[in-house]
Amino acid sequence: MAYAKYLLQALLASGLALAASKCDGTDKPITIQSQGDADELGGCSTIKGDISFHEEAAGDFTFSSIQKIEGSLIARGAANVTSISAPQLRSIGDTFELQGLLRLTSLAFDELTSVGSIKFAALPELQGLQFTKGVTDAGSVSITNTGLVNLNGIELKTVGDFDITANKALEEINVNNLKNSTGLFNIAANSPKLKVDLPNLAEGKNMTFRNTSDVQIPSLKSLTGQLAFIAVDQETIRAPNLTECGDLSLDNNRNLNNISFPRLTTINGGLSITNNSELTDIRGFPNLEKVTGAVDAVGKFEHVDFPALEQVSGGFNVQSNNDFDCSQFDDLRDNDAIQGVYECKANESNPTSLDGTSTGDGDSEESEDAAISNLVPPTGLTALVCGLLALLM
Numbered sequence: 001m002a003y004a005k006y007l008l009q010a011l012l013a014s015g016l017a018l019a020a021s022k023c024d025g026t027d028k029p030i031t032i033q034s035q036g037d038a039d040e041l042g043g044c045s046t047i048k049g050d051i052s053f054h055e056e057a058a059g060d061f062t063f064s065s066i067q068k069i070e071g072s073l074i075a076r077g078a079a080n081v082t083s084i085s086a087p088q089l090r091s092i093g094d095t096f097e098l099q100g101l102l103r104l105t106s107l108a109f110d111e112l113t114s115v116g117s118i119k120f121a122a123l124p125e126l127q128g129l130q131f132t133k134g135v136t137d138a139g140s141v142s143i144t145n146t147g148l149v150n151l152n153g154i155e156l157k158t159v160g161d162f163d164i165t166a167n168k169a170l171e172e173i174n175v176n177n178l179k180n181s182t183g184l185f186n187i188a189a190n191s192p193k194l195k196v197d198l199p200n201l202a203e204g205k206n207m208t209f210r211n212t213s214d215v216q217i218p219s220l221k222s223l224t225g226q227l228a229f230i231a232v233d234q235e236t237i238r239a240p241n242l243t244e245c246g247d248l249s250l251d252n253n254r255n256l257n258n259i260s261f262p263r264l265t266t267i268n269g270g271l272s273i274t275n276n277s278e279l280t281d282i283r284g285f286p287n288l289e290k291v292t293g294a295v296d297a298v299g300k301f302e303h304v305d306f307p308a309l310e311q312v313s314g315g316f317n318v319q320s321n322n323d324f325d326c327s328q329f330d331d332l333r334d335n336d337a338i339q340g341v342y343e344c345k346a347n348e349s350n351p352t353s354l355d356g357t358s359t360g361d362g363d364s365e366e367s368e369d370a371a372i373s374n375l376v377p378p379t380g381l382t383a384l385v386c387g388l389l390a391l392l393m
């Protein structure tokens with residue numbers, strides 16, 4: 001009898017140990033190939049370590065009882081997985097990575113609110129995220145080449161890097177709660193109809209928008225790094241509350257006809273406005289006082305005005321095919337407010353930017369080297385380099 005009791009205890013203990021170890025993917029990720037493997041995790045509310053899908057996993061998967069994954073949830077190359085759901089899962093400590101799940105159509109994580117980082121790539125059939133409660137907490141988010149039409153379910157308050165690229169059907173990004181973006185914020189090559197709405201974003205670091213049709217940043221007050229709109233399709237670019245930023249680049253925007261930065265006082269870098277074929281008016285900087293890099297504006301401007309400008313630490317290059325008034329900048333030039341080279345040209349048949357790019361009809365090749373060596377003082381380099389980068393990207 002005593003022996004039987006001992007045996008029972010031993011059995012129970014080993015059962016518990018088994019239960020504990022089956023929930024532990026610390027040494028080696030728990031591998032999921034079939035729903036049976038997922039069912040094995042039935043008694044686990046917390047998974048230590050990682051869960052990883054086998055490449056040959058196929059069909060629908062449900063993790064019915066897991067509430068927390070301390071490590072990562074990873075599926076790479078599992079092309080035949082069609083759905084994943086985890087109705088009780090609240091947090092993933094490390095990475096939530098799905099890559100190359102070519103047939104995935106459904107992702108249902110109703111309780112998920114916190115993720116170390118999200119990396120979704122090559123999920124062409126995934127059109128929506130069923131994150132009912134909403135992920136409010138993620139260190140970084142990268143979503144590329146998916147079928148998503150919106151990012152509903154991503155409801156971050158703060159985020160590090162936020163990289164949303166090549167989602168051809170993505171027409172709407174609305175991150176209502178986002179207040180602070182502390183890393184690289186990059187939006188590019190999604191649907192040309194993409195509208196980005198960041199109603200409460202107040203602070204950013206480095207933000208780049210490409211190929212968008214509308215960007216609303218009504219609350220954005222300051223950026224420590226660059227703000228760039230490159231090859232966007234929208235007619236208007238406005239940042240009504242922005243007071244300070246690093247490099248500001250508005251380049252290659254074919255429909256742009258109105259820019260509005262009514263409160264911007266300081267650019268801690270260069271200002272580049274080049275190759276916007278519909279832009280005739282740059283009077284959108286009524287309060288701009290200081291540019292620590294170069295001012296480089298080239299186009300078909302008929303109206304140019306920087307009424308508050310007091311200091312430009314780099315060069316000042318404003319050139320237009322059309323007629324505008326250069327004499328307004330005489331004082332700036334004569335008072336040494338511009339530390340770099342000064343160039344202001346109206347009716348210029350071949351207007352040339354600091355990096356030597358011509359947006360006029362003439363031959364720009366010849367002027368390229370001259371433009372760089374003559375016009376770019378050392379302090380204007382940031383603007384130049386960023387301009388070149390923008391062209392390359």
Ligand SMILES: *[C@@H]1O[C@H](CO)[C@@H](O)[C@H](O)[C@H]1NC(C)=O
Nearest residue numbers: 055056057058077078079080
């Ligand atoms: C997916 O299923 C197809 C058809 O059954 C099969 O040929 C292919 O090898 C599977 N892919 C993976 C990654 O298992």
Ligand SMILES: *[C@@H]1O[C@H](CO)[C@@H](O)[C@H](O)[C@H]1NC(C)=O
Nearest residue numbers: 158179180181182202203204
């Ligand atoms: C935004 O994040 C940065 C970096 O963590 C921090 O310095 C800043 O205070 C934050 N701003 C707000 C409004 O929370």
Ligand SMILES: *[C@@H]1O[C@H](CO)[C@@H](O)[C@H](O)[C@H]1NC(C)=O
Nearest residue numbers: 184185186206207208225226
């Ligand atoms: C800012 O972001 C852009 C695009 O994401 C990148 O190319 C650039 O290097 C970043 N700049 C800095 C200073 O990190």
Ligand SMILES: *[C@@H]1O[C@H](CO)[C@@H](O)[C@H](O)[C@H]1NC(C)=O
Nearest residue numbers: 189190192210211230231393
């Ligand atoms: C985005 O804009 C670039 C120009 O910089 C263009 O080459 C590219 O085709 C556009 N992509 C999309 C998806 O519209």
Ligand SMILES: *[C@@H]1O[C@H](CO)[C@@H](O)[C@H](O)[C@H]1NC(C)=O
Nearest residue numbers: 199200218219220221240241
């Ligand atoms: C713009 O900034 C002002 C002053 O800091 C603030 O009171 C206002 O709420 C901001 N507007 C928006 C839309 O965030």
Ligand SMILES: *[C@@H]1O[C@H](CO)[C@@H](O)[C@H](O)[C@H]1NC(C)=O
Nearest residue numbers: 252253254255275277357391
């Ligand atoms: C100027 O912008 C157009 C789009 O409006 C683009 O196709 C072209 O490549 C740009 N030119 C340069 C020199 O970047």
Ligand SMILES: *[C@@H]1O[C@H](CO)[C@@H](O)[C@H](O)[C@H]1NC(C)=O
Nearest residue numbers: 236237238257258259260281
């Ligand atoms: C440009 O946009 C601003 C801000 O939306 C607006 O107040 C202004 O009237 C617009 N200007 C033109 C010429 O459309």
Ligand SMILES: *[C@@H]1O[C@H](CO)[C@@H](O)[C@H](O)[C@H]1NC(C)=O
Nearest residue numbers: 322323324325326345346347
């Ligand atoms: C530019 O050309 C127009 C029309 O020919 C002329 O009226 C104007 O005075 C010129 N402006 C300058 C600055 O040369």
